[in-house]
Amino acid sequence: MTLPPAPDRGSIQTSAILLIVLGFLCGGWIPTIFGIIALVQMESDPRSARTMNKVGWIVFCVIVGLVILGILAYFVFGIAILGIFGIAASTG
Known part of the structure; x- marks a missing residue:
């Protein structure tokens, strides 16, 4: 059984750095931590680094989605509430 080729380290590194920066700026600490772990594991285990990178991006997208849903709900x-109180104020 042959193993698939190792992932491209340059793309993992670029993606991990973007994850660290964007995670820090607008996604919270969890995606940033996954990006840092991916950078650290890149030399010793690129497959694990790619997995950490994917998980970090998924967490980032979930956090951004929850923030957008929270803003919409707000x-x-x-x-x-303004409609309810506006109707109550105009009739009362």
């Missing part, structure tokens, strides 16, 4: 509930 505005929807804010408009609904």
